[in-house]
Amino acid sequence: MISLPIADAVLTNARGGGADFAELYVERWRRRALRTIDGKVEEATSAISQGGGLRLFFGTDVVYGYTNDLTEASLRELAETLLRHRGDDRARVDATGRGGLDLRRTRAIGIHAPDVPFDTRSKAWRVERLRELDAGARVAPEVRQVEGHLLEWEQDVVVANSDGTWIDDRRVRTRLAATAIASDGAETQTGFYGAGLSMGLELLDRRSPDEVGRTAGERAMTNLRAKPAPAGTMPVVIGNGFGGVIFHEALGHLVETTFVAPKASVLSDKLGQRIASSVVTYVDDGTTPHGWGSSEFDDEGAPTERTVLIQEGVLKSYMVDRRGALQTGYRPTGSGRRQDYTFAPTSRMRNTFITPGTTPRDDLFDGIELGLYAKALGGGQVRPGSGEYNFSVVEGYVIRHGRIEESVRGAMLVGKGPDTIMHVDAVSDDLSTEPGMCGSKSGSIPTEVGQPHLRVSRIVVGGEA
Amino acid sequence: MTFEAAKDFLIRRAGERSIAAEVLATSERRLSLSVKGGSVDELTAASRGGVGIRVVVEGKVGYASTEALDTESLEWVLDEAVENAALQHAEGAVLVAGRALGRHDLLGEGLSAEVADKVAGVLDLESGLRADARVDVVYQASYRESEAQAVIGSTAGADGGYRNGYASYSATPIMKLGDSVKQGSDVDISKEFHALDPNQTAHKVLERVGRHLGATPLGTGRYRGYLESEVTATLLALLLYSLSGKTLAEGKSRLAGKLGARVASDLITLVDDPTLVDGPASRPFDAEGTPAARTEIISGGVLQSFLHNSDTARRTGHTNTGHASRSYASTLGVSPSNLVLATGTGIDVSDGVIVTDLMGVHAGANPISGDVSVQGLGLRVTGGETHPVDNFALSFNLFSLLERIDAVGEESTWTPTVGMFRAPMVAVDALSFSGA
Known part of the structure; x- marks a missing residue:
């Protein structure tokens, strides 16, 4: 190049x-991108x-x-x-x-290199896999339409700088996603699920298209049967995996030097202080093998690393890029990332998750008289200067008397990140992570979010008043 | 090779292989300046462009694009597009008959001021923000400009191009009063650098954000809602998903079968007009070379038309409204240009909540069902007094909200949404708010 x-x-x-x-x-x-409708x-x-x-x-x-x-x-x-x-x-x-x-x-030595490179399979083979996804999503006659997406990215990167750094990195990523639309005539609801890793087409062996489709189909059906969500302030149990998006938005962005250096984050100047409940340990890891947000080098040519951001509630590190390090004096963490050459890098998340706790998952629901089980979350947004955030719940259930009851839709979690993270009172041991695209100052980049099931003692839930 | 030469190369090679092809090439120059503490701390000067091809082979459509303009990349693009077309199941696509569309300049000399003048402008913006003691941090004060050229050509004879662009100031202050911290942004856009006034941008955003300081939680309940102009534009833009011919052709529009039927309150008239002289999103023709024309979408609450490109029009049996959109790297879509929601006879703001800001609209809205649950900031109005409120969510169904609008304001402003949207304030009774 x-x-x-x-x-x-x-x-x-x-x-x-x-x-x-x-x-x-x-x-x-x-x-390359392939999109199918009904196979x-x-x-x-x-x-x-x-x-x-x-x-x-x-x-x-x-x-x-x-x-x-x-x-x-x-x-x-x-x-x-x-x-x-x-x-x-x-x-x-x-x-x-x-x-x-x-x-x-x-x-790069190829830690995340693909086993099945894109050129080793035909386009017809890919269409066949998307048909399996389609079939998997048809969990009920009400599933009227299924959309499949297969994305393949190969990126060759060179970073050279006046300190003498020259790195060559090759990043290969594959993403498979399904959207199912279910309708009973009166109501129409959707369900989405996506898998994605830094690898080639072996993703489709690891995460079968059938299973990806089925998860989307089941979510659409759950939402179709759901009643409007209750509204008000209540305890919320947040599901594992993509549930972690809430802390990605409401906590992760607030500890990027992009926001910390100009004091545009409510968590500026808080290193060493308790900013979260003591059951919370929060890690950003750019080295997870084949992680969706992993790479051997960041987009400034620095090796990536595993950074412990919060340990048992205490802020241990920010995510620091070159400019952030110059501005703040904090140690660089290999966190300089960008969408592509049209963006200058800024400090960004890679694979970010809350580490496992000790509370058995089922115990999280004990003692909740009326609450929400936000099993799966959709996207959200945060204003780092005030910490205000919002998230849509794409699969939710009412909790009554410690039991998970009927499914609800249209719920929105609303609050202030630093407040919410203080109110996490129990963390389970079932950590999982999911891929997403994170949008911020240096564009849209692949990141993983994750957490075990956890409980927040109070969050404002937007629903039907 | 230049972008124009790459376009010509692809049309010639497609012609030699008897492939029907439409080629779009765009190039853009950008400048952005951000200031902090009285000096420029970030400057970006850039140029970018690419060439995208859309081929029709035996009635099937395939796409490919490149930013690398060497012969090898261009040949790869043509091969991939043909291979992609072969995968398609849908048949019957045709390349619209093209014509000479001319070359148009919609920008003129609006961006020709010296960089030093632009720096001075954005420094004024920052000092304007700092002048307010409630401003804790100026998170962002910036100037941006973009100048873009698009050329289109096809083996069916289309040939044309235009140049467009804009200049803008944007500001994001973080304001503080006691324990109350609020962050907000505003953008002012114009085709003329000299038509922008940094002091006015500063004044406007300070007013917008400052009025939320000291906000208290809003109690859960139903209130009469007054949606400010930008909120109205943002929410009604969600409707475009269902108004798109593409959504309709894919069987996902809630408005399918409703042409000629009442879909909104009779106070609602919505038009898309790419020919508006002062329209920020005006264009001489769309991405397929269809000349621009005004489209009545909803008149007095009755659905008159969807927005179509040639493909969605053919698939649904409707008329092409000239709303094809495509960048070199994307597939053929449908996009509005200048959307205008007609003004009404005015609103008497009495008891209720003025909704001024929305967050998370993209995440909180299901465009298919129209179910929306979004975070808001607002002003509670009771007995002639207003008080800022926050930490609430607003939940409603878009389609039912449309039918429930019972008053429309007299003044409207442009908001960038998908395309540009000019909307007035609207009022709706008994909106569902959840908060403390």
Whole structure:
């Protein structure tokens, strides 16, 4: 994609123009997507995307530029444009910028490499797997329509910077998802389920299409039979796996230096303090083999790591990228990530989860007179400055007198993250993780969320008043 | 190779292989500036573009795209598109007959100011925000501009292009009063840099966010709801899923079979008009080269039309309304341009809750069923007094909400949603709010 002499020339040019640090990120993607409706191919797409991003630091100020044209002339012009726009007296070209640049190449060793590469199976084979997904989703006659999605991403990345870093990484990801629509004539409800890992088509052996479809079908049927959710403030048991999205949004984003450094997080300056209930230990791990959010290097060329964010309720670390480290002095954690070359990296989550506790799952429901069992959550949103969040419950049940009773739909969990995390009063031992796409300042990136079943003593539940 | 040359290359190669093909090439230049503490702390200058092909082989459609413009990548794109078409089950697709569409410039010189002037503008925005003592942190004060060119060509004779763009200021202050902390954002968009006023943007967002300071929880219950213009636009934009010809063709629209029937209160008239002179999302033609025209969607509560591209029109037996959308990397879809909800005779705001902000609309809405449960911020109105309220969720069914709108405001503003949406305030009785 790019040769070492070109990278050397561009970085040297940028340093010579007065930048304290220069970083070149170059990537090429090959992506395919297949979408079926009722087992028939509705859309099939293939795409190449390719580009390079150049990031220059002036102290902690950043200028960033990107282009699809990876020729030396184009990249040099990009560097010149950035230096010119910077527009102050530091941006002067001189011959001393070389600064002993010495690029040392490090290659990924293939921890997350695929066993079944994309080119080893035909497109017809893929369509057949999506038909299995379709069949799996038809759990009842009311399931009227089934949509299947298969996404395949191959991304080759080079990061070179003026500290002498040069890394080559290859990231291969596969995602299989099902949406089922169930209708009884009067009501129409949907159910969604998706699997995704950093691997090739062996994903479809590990997570059978039939099972992915069935989960979506069952969720649609549960929602079809569901009654409107109760409204008010009540205890909530949150399911394992994708239930972890609530703490991803309401806690994870708040401990990224992207928000912490400018004091735009309510959890800024809280290192070493108790910010969560003592039953909560929260980890962000970029190294999980084949994890959906794993990679050997982050998008700044730093090795990824397992970072303990909160240990027994005490804030131990933020997620820190290069700029965040410069701004705050906190240790970098290999957390610099971006959607693609069109974004400068910021500190982001990788695979983030609450570690297992000791309460048996069934005991979580004991003593709840009226509550909500949010077995599966959909998406949500948070405002880091205030910590306010909201999440939709895509599979929910009423808890009465300690028992799980009828299914409910349309529930929304609403609150303030730092408040909610203090009210987690019991954590079970059934940790699981699920893939998702996380959107933030540096774009949409694959991340895993996860947790065991856990109980929050009070959350506002939006439903029918 | 340039994007235009890549487009021509693909059309020529498709022609040589007797493949019906439509090629869209877009390129975009962007500039963004963010300031912090009186100086630019982030600047992005960029160019990006790509070429996407849509082929029709034996009535089946296939897609592929590339940002790499070397011959090998372009040949791969053509091969993949043909292979993708072969997988398709749906047949009967045709490439619409094309025509010369001309070259249009919808932007002019609106972005031609010096970068230094733009820096000065965004610095004014930041100092405008800082002038308010209640501002704890200016999380974001930024300027963005984009200039994009699109060209379309097909083996069926379509050939045209246009240039468009915008400039915008956006601001996100975090404000504090005692223990109460509120964060909010606002964006002002224009095709003319000089038409933007950073002080006005600052003033507006301070007003919008500051009025929520000191908010108390809203008690669970049913209240008369007054949806501010942006809230109305955001919620009614959810309706577009069901109004899309694509949703209809795929059998997922709740509005299927309702053409000519009442689907909303008779106060509701909704139009999409890509020809509006002052429309931020105006366009001379759509992504298939169909010339732009005004579409009445709902008139006096009665459903008049869905939004269609040539494919969804053919599949549903309706008329193509010229709403094809596609970027080089996406498949053919349906998108609105300038949506306008007609203004009414005004609203007398009395007892109830003015809903000013929504969060989590995307996550909290089921576009198929229309069930919506979203977090809100608002102002409780009782006996002529208003008081900020927070930490509540608003739950309703979109289709029933539409029928229950009983008053519509006199003034409307543009909100960026899917496309741009100009909507007034609307009022609805007995909305379900859950809170403390």
